[in-house]
Amino acid sequence: GQQVMQIPQYQHVQEGEDFTTYCNSSTTLSNIQWYKQRPGGHPVFLIQLVKSGEVKKQKRLTFQFGEAKKNSSLHITATQTTDVGTYFCAGSISGGSNYKLTFGKGTLLTMNP
Amino acid sequence: NAGVMQNPRHLVRRRGQEARLRCSPMKGHSHVYWYRQLPEEGLKFMVYLQKENIIDESGMPKERFSAEFPKEGPSILRIQQVVRGDSAAYFCASSLTGTGLTEAFFGQGTRLTVV
Numbered sequence: 521g522q523q524v525m526q527i528p529q530y531q532h533v534q535e536g537e538d539f540t541t542y543c544n545s546s547t548t549l550s551n552i553q554w555y556k557q558r559p560g561g562h563p564v565f566l567i568q569l570v571k572s573g574e575v576k577k578q579k580r581l582t583f584q585f586g587e588a589k590k591n592s593s594l595h596i597t598a599t600q601t602t603d604v605g606t607y608f609c610a611g612s613i614s615g616g617s618n619y620k621l622t623f624g625k626g627t628l629l630t631m632n633p
Numbered sequence: 634n635a636g637v638m639q640n641p642r643h644l645v646r647r648r649g650q651e652a653r654l655r656c657s658p659m660k661g662h663s664h665v666y667w668y669r670q671l672p673e674e675g676l677k678f679m680v681y682l683q684k685e686n687i688i689d690e691s692g693m694p695k696e697r698f699s700a701e702f703p704k705e706g707p708s709i710l711r712i713q714q715v716v717r718g719d720s721a722a723y724f725c726a727s728s729l730t731g732t733g734l735t736e737a738f739f740g741q742g743t744r745l746t747v748v
Binding site: 524526529553555561562563564565568608610619620621622623624625626628 | 664666668673674675676677678681688689691692724726728731736737738739740741742
C-alpha cells in the first residue's frame with residue numbers, strides 16, 4: 521500500500537536556527553497537506569500543495585512539492601519557541617481514493633526553553 | 634463557529650468493556666474521518682463516513698470496531714471488548730467535501746486508556 525515517509529523523526533534546534541523536514545511517498549500524489557500538532561494537541565492544517573514543483577510561503581515557513589509529486593519539504597527559517605511541535609505531511613494518491621490522506625509519522629521539533 | 638467537537642476528551646476503560654467515542658463535525662460538513670494515533674506515530678486512517686453511509690472502512694479492524702454517522706447526531710466510533718492495544722488517541726476530522734483536496738479540520742481527540 522501507499523507509504524509516506526518523513527525524516528528526520530526528531531530534530532532539536534536552538535532558537536533562531538533553521539529547520540527542515542522531508543516527506544517522501546512511494547507513489548505519485550495528487551496533493552500533499554502539512555499539519556502541525558502541538559504536544560497534547562490535535563493536528564492543525566497548515567497548507568496544501570497541488571501542482572508539480574509548487575512552492576508556497578507562510579511567513580517563516582516555506583513548503584515545496586517535488587516535480588514528480590512524490591516528495592515535499594517544509595523549511596522553517598529562524599525558529600521560534602512557538603514552532604515547537606510535530607509536523608506531519610499527508611498525501612492522497614493520484615488517481616485513487618483521494619479522500620484517504622496517508623500521514624507520515626511526523627517530525628518532532630524541540631527546542632531549548 | 635464551533636470546530637469539530639469530540640467527547641469525551643479522556644476515556645478510561647477496563648479490558649473487556651465497550652468504548653464509545655463521539656464526534657460532531659463542523660457545521661455544514663458532511664464528511665467525517667476517524668484516525669488513530671499511537672504515541673510517537675502518525676495518524677492512521679480508520680474509516681470515512683458521510684451521513685448515514687460508510688464510504689471506506691478499510692483502515693478499521695474487522696472485529697470489535699464499528700462506526701456510524703446517523704442522519705441526526707454525532708458520528709460514533711465504537712470499540713467492543715477493549716484490549717490494552719486499543720489504548721491510543723482517536724481523532725475525528727471533518728471536511729466540506731470528500732475529495733481530499735480540501736482542508737481537514739481535526740477535533741481535539743479522545744485519549745483512550747485501557748487498564
